[in-house]
Amino acid sequence: MITIVDYKTGNLGSIQNILKRIGEETVVTSDREVIACASKLILPGVGAFDTGMQNLSSLGLIEILNERVLGEKIPVLGICLGMQLFGEGSEEGTLPGLGWIKGRNKRFVFADTAEYKIPHMGWNFVTQHRQGRLFSEMYPDARFYFVHSYYFEADDDADILTSTRYENEFTCSVEKGNIMGVQFHPEKSHKFGMKLLKNFVEHC
Numbered sequence: 001m002i003t004i005v006d007y008k009t010g011n012l013g014s015i016q017n018i019l020k021r022i023g024e025e026t027v028v029t030s031d032r033e034v035i036a037c038a039s040k041l042i043l044p045g046v047g048a049f050d051t052g053m054q055n056l057s058s059l060g061l062i063e064i065l066n067e068r069v070l071g072e073k074i075p076v077l078g079i080c081l082g083m084q085l086f087g088e089g090s091e092e093g094t095l096p097g098l099g100w101i102k103g104r105n106k107r108f109v110f111a112d113t114a115e116y117k118i119p120h121m122g123w124n125f126v127t128q129h130r131q132g133r134l135f136s137e138m139y140p141d142a143r144f145y146f147v148h149s150y151y152f153e154a155d156d157d158a159d160i161l162t163s164t165r166y167e168n169e170f171t172c173s174v175e176k177g178n179i180m181g182v183q184f185h186p187e188k189s190h191k192f193g194m195k196l197l198k199n200f201v202e203h204c
Contacts, residue, residue, distance in 0.1 A: 002201065003038035005065070006030040007055040009045035009081060014187045022198050032064045040074060040204070041065070045081030049105060049150070050093030052081050062098070069100060073178045075204040077134075083174065083181030084152055092150050100179050102155035108166070116167045119149040124172075124184075126162040132175045133203040134161065134182070134196050142192045144172070144184035151183060180204065 002019065004012055004026055012028050019026050026042075027034060035041070043065075045052050056062050069076050078086050087097045090105035097105075110116040125143045128135055135142070144164075151170040154160050161173040161180075172183040180200065186193030 001038070002026045002040045002042060003035055004028045004042045004044060005035065005061065007043075007045070007052065007059055007061060009047050009052055009055065011044055011046055011080075011185075011187070015042060015044050015079065018187045018194060019197060019201075022194055022201065024197075024201050030059050030061065032060060035061070035064050035068065038068065038074065040200070041068065041076040042079065043076060043082035043085065044079045045085070046147075047081055048092060049081070049084060049090040049097070050095045052085050053093070053095040053097065056085070056098075065098070069179060075178045075200070076180065077200050077204075078179075078181035079187075080148060080183060080185060083183055084150060086174070086179065086181050087152055090150060101152075101159055101174055101176055101181075103153050103159070105150045105152050107150050110167050112167060119147055120166045121147045124164040124166065126164045126172055126184075127169075128162050129157075129160050132161040132173075132180075134173065134175060134180055134199050136199050136203050138195055138199075139192055143189070144182075144186065144192055145188040146172070146184045148183060152181070178204070
């Protein structure tokens with residue numbers, strides 16, 4: 001069973017609902033004993049970076065997540081803020097991230113502020129940089145729904161799975177072994193998001 005980690009950052013129900021549509025049973029929890037038994041983890045989230053890290057810390061979840069993800073190598077999928085927390089830190093806050101993938105989160109800066117607004121909100125096509133399990137047999141012209149003001153900049157290009165363009169190109173998904181993350185919202189991305197989540201369930 002896939003375990004959706006509840007660290008009080010919202011949008012848990014929509015993720016659980018779309019997984020149910022593809023036939024996957026899930027549990028939403030902040031219970032460390034349940035997380036310790038999970039076969040796969042999803043770390044979702046919306047909101048501020050420091051709030052996310054503070055919540056993980058106050059709930060006592062950082063140690064068990066490190067044990068499961070880094071020690072036992074179970075698959076984990078970060079969504080939006082969840083993916084950003086994988087990094088080492090963010091321009092949005094001062095707290096360190098989980099540090100699972102080398103890199104930091106940066107705020108969008110645009111030359112053309114009349115056309116490009118913050119937050120970046122809406123549908124974008126993505127460019128796949130290499131083969132990855134999340135995008136196995138993905139529909140052609142895959143596009144996903146985004147809502148964010150910060151983006152993850154990976155230190156190692158080998159960790160980048162896809163990118164998209166919003167004036168400038170930026171990383172929108174990463175895959176490093178058992179650690180996978182997407183900046184967009186698959187739960188709001190119709191058939192493309194359902195396919196990506198199905199790939200996580202079946203191939204990761």
